[in-house]
Amino acid sequence: MSSATPTTASARGISQRVQGFTESVIREMTRLAMEHNAINLAQGFPDFAAPDFIKEAAAAAIAADINQYSVTWGDPELRQAIAGKYQRWYQLPVDADAHVTVCCGSTEAMIATLIAVLNPGDETVVFEPFYENYGPDSILSGAAPRFVPLRPSQDGWNFDRAELRAAFNERTRAIILNSPNNPTGKVFTRAELEFIRDLCVEWDCIAITDEIYEHIVYDGRPHVLLAGLEGMAERTVTISGISKTFSVTGWRVGWAIAPARLAGGIRKVHDFLTVGAPAPLQIAAARAIAGGDEYCRGLAAEYTARRKRILPQLQAAGFQCAWPEGAYYVLADCAPFLAAHGPDDVAFSRWLTAEIGVACVPGSSFYHRAGDGSDQVRFCFSKQDPTLDEAGRRLARVRSQA
Numbered sequence: 001m002s003s004a005t006p007t008t009a010s011a012r013g014i015s016q017r018v019q020g021f022t023e024s025v026i027r028e029m030t031r032l033a034m035e036h037n038a039i040n041l042a043q044g045f046p047d048f049a050a051p052d053f054i055k056e057a058a059a060a061a062i063a064a065d066i067n068q069y070s071v072t073w074g075d076p077e078l079r080q081a082i083a084g085k086y087q088r089w090y091q092l093p094v095d096a097d098a099h100v101t102v103c104c105g106s107t108e109a110m111i112a113t114l115i116a117v118l119n120p121g122d123e124t125v126v127f128e129p130f131y132e133n134y135g136p137d138s139i140l141s142g143a144a145p146r147f148v149p150l151r152p153s154q155d156g157w158n159f160d161r162a163e164l165r166a167a168f169n170e171r172t173r174a175i176i177l178n179s180p181n182n183p184t185g186k187v188f189t190r191a192e193l194e195f196i197r198d199l200c201v202e203w204d205c206i207a208i209t210d211e212i213y214e215h216i217v218y219d220g221r222p223h224v225l226l227a228g229l230e231g232m233a234e235r236t237v238t239i240s241g242i243s244k245t246f247s248v249t250g251w252r253v254g255w256a257i258a259p260a261r262l263a264g265g266i267r268k269v270h271d272f273l274t275v276g277a278p279a280p281l282q283i284a285a286a287r288a289i290a291g292g293d294e295y296c297r298g299l300a301a302e303y304t305a306r307r308k309r310i311l312p313q314l315q316a317a318g319f320q321c322a323w324p325e326g327a328y329y330v331l332a333d334c335a336p337f338l339a340a341h342g343p344d345d346v347a348f349s350r351w352l353t354a355e356i357g358v359a360c361v362p363g364s365s366f367y368h369r370a371g372d373g374s375d376q377v378r379f380c381f382s383k384q385d386p387t388l389d390e391a392g393r394r395l396a397r398v399r400s401q402a
């Protein structure tokens with residue numbers, strides 16, 4: 001008998017790369033919310049119905065037997081619809097054949113882009129707090145992120161230009177920019193984007209923008225496309241999708257718009273990762289994008305009403321927070337509650353979920369350094385009025401228990 005025959009379970013485990021990952025805190029909070037039957041203001045998704053026109057288009061596409069793989073980088077109808085949209089909304093010329101890659105959500109568009117453009121040893125610049133995926137995304141692509149702080153102030157979340165400039169060096173290959181921003185709600189202004197553009201040009205970097213909340217902006221602020229600034233179309237990958245705009249986060253349809261010299265690489269990575277996004281849902285996305293401008297224009301007003309509904313309730317409960325300029329989150333200060341229900345954001349979030357019945361995301365999951373964000377929690381307000389009001393009623397008990 002061969003002595004090589006294994007008699008015990010293999011000791012081989014997960015790769016070193018993946019050992020560096022922590023579990024997604026956002027998704028863990030959703031599980032905890034379900035376990036405690038809490039109102040889930042943690043993970044960012046709506047609890048209301050998607051618009052009929054997109055659901056009807058999806059049902060029609062399935063009835064029409066659109067069941068097989070589409071072109072790997074996206075159904076031509078959807079790529080055309082995306083190109084048309086960027087022209088109509090942002091006057092950005094996009095070539096459906098050369099520039100657009102349709103992916104399984106903007107999440108896949110981001111990782112496919114990073115893998116396609118970064119080498120080990122490259123650096124990226126990332127504003128912090130940041131959407132938690134950018135951490136593991138960096139590990140998977142082998143690059144090292146350099147973080148630049150966004151700090152809350154009277155007029156929202158801001159960065160220091162000298163600090164941003166200092167983050168760039170000869171190893172910098174890309175800046176990852178999320179505007180409207182998750183979790184802070186910051187909407188980068190044209191002047192800020194021009195400053196970022198100048199750094200990208202100076203250091204010959206590309207910008208990778210996550211614009212998934214592009215239609216959720218408040219107080220008449222414009223959503224400015226970095227790719228639309230002079231000199232940036234050639235060095236920007238613009239990422240977005242239908243998840244947040246059409247309230248279909250589970251459909252997984254997003255895209256990356258890239259200059260032709262990068263699009264080929266992004267398409268190859270995308271092809272080997274997932275082959276393609278769901279074919280009938282791509283058709284539904286195409287119809288919704290082509291015919292949904294009025295609906296998109298109405299989103300700002302709808303979310304303005306939700307923001308107005310939840311913010312005063314959070315503030316009355318004792319959470320200090322700046323009113324978001326865009327997206328559908330509030331990053332709130334929970335410091336006053338930590339003495340009684342801490343010691344930190346994680347303990348507080350668990351207590352809030354289990355004892356108050358409202359789930360949120362611990363702020364530390366948006367920072368790379370242990371301890372940062374430990375007095376912050378994020379609430380998502382993409383919810384129906386009764387959900388927000390019930391959450392408000394429950395949160396009113398927090399203060400009395402502090």
Ligand code: GLN
Pocket residue numbers: 026027042043044045131182
């Ligand atoms: N973008 C959403 C959030 O920040 C959803 C995250 C996720 O689970 N992919 O909550």
